[in-house]
Every structure is written in C-alpha cells, then in structure tokens.
Amino acid sequence: MEWAPVCAEGETYANKCMADAAGAQIEYEGECENYFTKEQAQIAAKKWLEEESPTFKFDGIPGSIKYIGYESYTCFGCFGFTFTFNSSHAGYGNRSGQMLAQAIANHTILVQTRGKNVSYALTDGAFDELRQIFICPAISALIPVCGTDNITYPHPCPAMQAGVKIAYEGECQ
Structure with missing residues (x-):
C-alpha cells in the first residue's frame, strides 16, 4: 500500500484511495494536525481565555467564567465558543498604567478555534483580544x-x- 497520507474529516488516511473508500471528505494532503473534537476545542478555548486573553489575564475574576454555547463552522474542526466572565475593573485588554474605574464588569467573549489554535476572540462585540484593538461597528x-x-x-x-x-x-x- 502506498503511504501518501491525507487528512479527511479529522482522521489520517494512508492515501486518497483509502479516504475515498471510506467516503471521507479530504481536507488536505499530509497527516492530520491540530484536529480537536468539539469538547477538546472547548477546553482549549477556555484555557486560552484564562491564560492568554488580555482582558481576563489583566483582572478577570477567577471562577467567574461560564460557558454559554457554541457554533460549528464550515471548516472542519472549527468552532466558536461563547463564554461570560467578570473582571474587577471597567475596560479591555492590558490596562497597566491607566487610571481604572473599580467596578465589576460583566463581559461576553466569542472565542473561535481551528483545531487547538484560537483564530479569533472578540469581547463584548467591541474588542479584538488577539490584536488588542477596538472594532468599531458601523x-x-x-x-x-x-x-x-x-x-x-x-x-x-x-x-x-x-x-x-x-x-x-x-x-x-
């Protein structure tokens, strides 16, 4: 059997013929990388929120994160997870050196994943956590x-x- 691996629906097949025989849609040539199930992706998204999100990392209140729901996207292994959390000051991102209003701020964040990687994160529909900039709607x-x-x-x-x-x-x- 020829070894020319392809990734199809999150599973590595030895070659295109084997994937076709299984009726699996080929995503790309090569072994599958970064594929997570919805549950694994949700855990990765929450971990990113706790450890990497500039807003939560700055002053997020431990234990305040609540999972709200998810969306599946057209790309295989892509999900969007919505969480809520509280922080101890108003504002977004790393606010070191800024004058802060001390107030419990409630936030909603959409964390989109592709495999194990966070590809997009938007807090309150206004702050892009990855680029750390405000997104102005029309x-x-x-x-x-x-x-x-x-x-x-x-x-x-x-x-x-x-x-x-x-x-x-x-x-x-």
Whole structure:
C-alpha cells in the first residue's frame, strides 16, 4: 500500500484511495494536525481565555467564567465558543498604567478555534483580544466626544480605537 497520507474529516488516511473508500471528505494532503473534537476545542478555548486573553489575564475574576454555547463552522474542526466572565475593573485588554474605574464588569467573549489554535476572540462585540484593538461597528448615531488630545470624535469608538481617553461628551471647547 502506498503511504501518501491525507487528512479527511479529522482522521489520517494512508492515501486518497483509502479516504475515498471510506467516503471521507479530504481536507488536505499530509497527516492530520491540530484536529480537536468539539469538547477538546472547548477546553482549549477556555484555557486560552484564562491564560492568554488580555482582558481576563489583566483582572478577570477567577471562577467567574461560564460557558454559554457554541457554533460549528464550515471548516472542519472549527468552532466558536461563547463564554461570560467578570473582571474587577471597567475596560479591555492590558490596562497597566491607566487610571481604572473599580467596578465589576460583566463581559461576553466569542472565542473561535481551528483545531487547538484560537483564530479569533472578540469581547463584548467591541474588542479584538488577539490584536488588542477596538472594532468599531458601523456607527449609525453621532455621539460626539472630546478626547484627552482635545480632538472631537464623532463617536466614542474611534477615540478608543485611537487609544485616546474620553475627556467629556460633546464637542471639544
């Protein structure tokens, strides 16, 4: 038998013929790597949240993580897991050196995995945990704010995206 491994539906087959005979859809040539079951991927996503997520790592409250649910995606071995957690200050990411408002902040995070790797993580629909930047949705309402750089922003999100703190609501005077 020819050894020309292919990965099909998360299982390594000796060659394309064997995968075809099993009726398995071939994902790529070579042995399978990084394939996790949904349960394994969920454990990996939670571990990443606890140990790598900048927001949780900074001031997440241990024991506050709750699993909400999951979505399957079209790529084989890809999942999206939703969790909630609490942190002891308002804000996102690593806020070292910033003035912090001490308040319990409730967060919802979507952690997407491909195999054992986290490919995307979005907290509260606003903060990209992997790139550590704010994601501004299409802004439908103008809510002018004055940044600490004395520039008027049309909405708080672009100010936060620029790393500027909001001095007050309204146009700069």
